[in-house]
Amino acid sequence: MTALKTALTGYMGYRGREGHWSFLLHRLTGLGTLLFLTIHILDTATVYFFPELYSHAIALYRTTLLGLGEIGLVFAVIFHGVNGLRIALFDLVFPKSWDIPTHRVSAIWTLAISLVLFIPAAVVMLRNILIHNYGLFGG
Amino acid sequence: MTTAPSPTPAVSPAHEPRGVREVERHPNVENVAWRWMRYSALLLIPLAWGHVLLQDVLVGVHQIDLDYVAMRWASLGWRVYDTLLLAFAFAHGMNGLRQVLDEYLRTPTARRLMSWGLFVVWLVISLIGAAAIIGGVRAAA
Numbered sequence: 264m265t266a267l268k269t270a271l272t273g274y275m276g277y278r279g280r281e282g283h284w285s286f287l288l289h290r291l292t293g294l295g296t297l298l299f300l301t302i303h304i305l306d307t308a309t310v311y312f313f314p315e316l317y318s319h320a321i322a323l324y325r326t327t328l329l330g331l332g333e334i335g336l337v338f339a340v341i342f343h344g345v346n347g348l349r350i351a352l353f354d355l356v357f358p359k360s361w362d363i364p365t366h367r368v369s370a371i372w373t374l375a376i377s378l379v380l381f382i383p384a385a386v387v388m389l390r391n392i393l394i395h396n397y398g399l400f401g402g
Numbered sequence: 403m404t405t406a407p408s409p410t411p412a413v414s415p416a417h418e419p420r421g422v423r424e425v426e427r428h429p430n431v432e433n434v435a436w437r438w439m440r441y442s443a444l445l446l447i448p449l450a451w452g453h454v455l456l457q458d459v460l461v462g463v464h465q466i467d468l469d470y471v472a473m474r475w476a477s478l479g480w481r482v483y484d485t486l487l488l489a490f491a492f493a494h495g496m497n498g499l500r501q502v503l504d505e506y507l508r509t510p511t512a513r514r515l516m517s518w519g520l521f522v523v524w525l526v527i528s529l530i531g532a533a534a535i536i537g538g539v540r541a542a543a
C-alpha cells in the first residue's frame with residue numbers, strides 16, 4: 264500500500280508536462296478499457312450461457328448514464344490507440360528520436376488526432392441517446 | 403514506460419568501434435512481452451477501432467439484441483474477427499495490468515502471485531468468451 268500511495272501522490276505532484284499527462288492518460292484509458300472489456304466479454308457470453316439475461320444487460324447499456332460512459336469509452340479506445348501507435352512508432356522505428364522536444368510535440372499531435380476522430384463519433388452517439396431516450400430528432 | 407527492460411549484456415566484442423557498442427541480446431520473457439504489447443497494438447488498431455465504430459457508433463446499442471448477435475455470428479467471418487479481438491485485446495489488457503501492478507509490488511513473491519492470479523483470470527474469462535463465440539446464440543427460454 265505504501266508503494267501505491269507513493270505512486271498516486273507522485274502522479275499528482277510530478278510536473279512532467281506533456282509526457283507526464285500522456286503517460287497518465289495512457290494508463291487511465293488502458294485500465295478503464297480493460298475494466299469495460301472484462302465486463303463486456305462476460306455480458307456477451309450470456310447469449311450462450313444465460314440467453315434470457317442478455318436483454319437485461321443491453322437495457323443497462325441503453326440508459327443515459329451508461330450511454331455517456333460509452334462515449335467516454337470511445338474516447339479511451341481512440342486515445343489509447345493513437346498514443347499506442349506513437350509509442351510503437353518511436354520504440355520500433357525511430358528509437359533515437361525519444362527526446363523531450365519530439366516527445367512534447369508528438370504528444371500534442373496525439374491529443375489533436377484523437378479529438379478529431381472522437382468528436383464526430385461522440386456527436387453520433389449523443390444524438391442516438393437523445394433520439395432513443397428523450398424522443399428528440401423524431402425519435 | 404517506453405524503455406525496454408534491458409536484457410543482460412552477454413558479449414562485448416573486443417574490437418568494437420568507439421562510441422557504439424554492439425551487444426548480443428538474449429531476450430527474456432519481459433523483452434518478449436514488451437515487444438508483443440507493440441505488435442498486438444498494431445493489430446488492435448483495425449480490430450478494436452473497427453468493432454467500436456461498427457457496434458457503438460454506426461449500429462448503436464439501441465439496435466443490438468439477441469437476434470442481432472445471432473445474425474452477426476451467422477457469418478463465420480465475424481466469428482473469426484471476434485475471436486481475434488477477444489484473444490488480442492484481452493491478453494494485451496491483462497498484460498498491461500500486470501505491467502502496471504508490477505510497479506506497485508515490491509517483493510518477488512507478491513509479483514509472482516499477482517502474475518499467476520492474472521493469468522488464471524485471463525484464461526478463465528477468455529475461455530468463457532471463446533465458448534460463447536463457438537456455441538453461439540441460444541434461444542431465450
